[in-house]
Amino acid sequence: MPKNFKANITENILLNEHFRLLNLSPLSDIIVPEPGQFYMLRTGDTYDPLLKRPFSIFRHEDNTLKFLYRIRGKGTLSLSNLKSGDIIDVIGPLGNSYSAPEGDFIAIAGGIGIASLLPLLRRFKKRAYLFYGARNKDELIMLNEARSLSKEIFITTDDGSEGEKGLITDSLSDFLNPSRITHYALPIYACGPTPMLKELSKVVAEYPSSLLPLNKGRMGGVKCYVSLEEHMACGVGACLGCVVKTVSGYKRVCKEGPVFDIEEIVWE
Numbered sequence: 001m002p003k004n005f006k007a008n009i010t011e012n013i014l015l016n017e018h019f020r021l022l023n024l025s026p027l028s029d030i031i032v033p034e035p036g037q038f039y040m041l042r043t044g045d046t047y048d049p050l051l052k053r054p055f056s057i058f059r060h061e062d063n064t065l066k067f068l069y070r071i072r073g074k075g076t077l078s079l080s081n082l083k084s085g086d087i088i089d090v091i092g093p094l095g096n097s098y099s100a101p102e103g104d105f106i107a108i109a110g111g112i113g114i115a116s117l118l119p120l121l122r123r124f125k126k127r128a129y130l131f132y133g134a135r136n137k138d139e140l141i142m143l144n145e146a147r148s149l150s151k152e153i154f155i156t157t158d159d160g161s162e163g164e165k166g167l168i169t170d171s172l173s174d175f176l177n178p179s180r181i182t183h184y185a186l187p188i189y190a191c192g193p194t195p196m197l198k199e200l201s202k203v204v205a206e207y208p209s210s211l212l213p214l215n216k217g218r219m220g221g222v223k224c225y226v227s228l229e230e231h232m233a234c235g236v237g238a239c240l241g242c243v244v245k246t247v248s249g250y251k252r253v254c255k256e257g258p259v260f261d262i263e264e265i266v267w268e
Helices: 075-078 110-121 142-148 168-175 193-205
Strands: 006-013 019-026 038-041 053-056 059-061 064-070 087-094 103-111 126-135 151-157 188-191 224-229 243-246 251-253 258-262
Touching: 019 075, 019 087, 038 064, 053 064, 053 075, 053 110, 059 110, 064 075, 064 110, 103 110, 103 168, 103 193, 110 126, 110 142, 110 188, 110 224, 126 168, 126 258, 142 151, 151 168, 168 193, 188 193, 193 224
Parallel strands: 103 126, 103 188, 126 151, 188 224
Antiparallel strands: 006 019, 006 087, 019 064, 038 053, 038 087, 059 064, 224 258, 243 251
């Protein structure tokens, strides 16, 4: 089944000043996406901008693909102007997905990173301790759904307008106290801006693997998977425009990722 297809826009919903929810109805049979995968979408009916843009799959149901996106540049602004009935070119699903957790797990989302993680939370309902951080309360999108799907939720904002004031990685660090071994042993799945993921790598590295015999030999005792947000040109590994440095050389986020073990990445 081909990954290239055309889709009809059924809705392009304004959620608030910055965020929209795009609903697409594929015009042919498609491959069912897995949590953590992404698609390349043409953002307009012209070739300006020329390149497609990558978007994490937010939801797939009833032959509808849903994408949550933030208006932040020329491509997403163009996408926001598309209307119901418009036809766009799509490639996907692309990349690897999150591995399935065996039991409870931790999810950490920074801003629009929640779009990548909510499919995982839907598949494994009430099993996630969700840590959700944003600059302010207006950027905590889909918060009610996130609450309903989570076993427990922890919220931080930079300005204190919702939840605790501060960084979500600080909240996670408190939660991963070795005295609470049942929490400490849980795998982590994360998606968000690079500074958040870099700080998360430090949090994970702080905990000695000796506390968890099954994880001996790891940099830290916590198993952690991160979905990287990178600019992409082709989405299929041909252009090498999204490479990141890893401990085993440079890898393509679109092909070898977007989900990596956090220990693979060289955080510079």
